[in-house]
Amino acid sequence: MENLKAIQNRHGALPAYAWPGGYTIVYVTKKDEVLCAQCATHLRKTVAWYGTLDEGSPEECCLCSRPLFPSYGDPEGERILMAEGHGEREAEIMMEIYHDSLSLAWEQDRLRQALAWEATEEKVAVLRQRIANMASSLENRQHRLAEVREGREISWSEWQARA
Structure with a gap:
């Protein structure tokens, strides 16, 4: 082509x-x-x-x-997720995880492109740090979801104290 x-x-x-x-x-x-x-x-x-x-x-x-992943997500999939009977808080966290994983994949592709285009070390370092922060945030949300599902939901201030 x-x-x-x-x-x-x-x-x-x-x-x-x-x-x-x-x-x-x-x-x-x-x-x-x-x-x-x-x-x-x-x-x-x-x-x-x-x-x-x-x-x-x-x-x-x-x-x-x-x-x-599609640029605007999967609106049909999001409606199905909400209709499956998940608790409101659980569905909210699941959507945050979904959007965080899309953002993380996008940043990883940006890093691959930067490396392919021989970007400066400073730009590569910034992208790597951003990816590490996003991965950490995604992991925290997954732990939070597990706690909500197990009925061990804690207050926001307790959650922040852990992080």
């Missing part, structure tokens, strides 16, 4: 996100299989078209099984 040259970086790598906006890009083969940016870079001759994944269920790369 000739248009791929227009969007690749100087090293020939295809982007995982469209800029500006940061929308997830999916690459589709001639056999209608979805590829992530890394796999599409290596198999560019099989790419028939590409576009942004704005909304809906997450897709999965047919080669590496990497999840590709």
